[in-house]
């Protein structure tokens with residue numbers, strides 16, 4: 001298991017209780033909050049290894065919570081989506097999530113998603129190394145683009 005500390009953002013007490021039990025059984029340390037504002041504050045203060053985020057929260061829309069976390073942190077985020085949330089993977093990726101799982105889900109399926117996201121997080125360069133500014137030059141490894149003074153420089157593939 002690559003992740004140790006999990007932030008669970010879920011306002012349904014019964015869903016939260018079963019997720020907490022299951023993840024603790026898988027050897028993970030779980031912090032639980034039931035509001036979006038508390039989730040954003042927790043990520044900023046404690047930098048968990050992964051966030052499990054319910055979309056329907058009492059104080060904020062989960063998509064906004066996701067965007068706000070993503071504006072300051074590259075922590076992996078898995079959306080816990082209720083059936084009827086009309087979320088698909090494209091939408092989830094657009095607001096910055098790494099994956100999503102549809103309720104009701106089994107704990108083993110959730111742990112498998114957490115492991116898969118963990119492997120991708122390790123394989124991919126982090127944001128801090130993916131986008132690298134050097135004076136007026138910005139190298140974006142993720143998009144494989146180079147910008148000089150905000151203008152993209154077109155590079156040709158290196159020949160062997």
Ligand code: CA
Nearest residue numbers: 011054056057
């Ligand atoms: Ca909810």
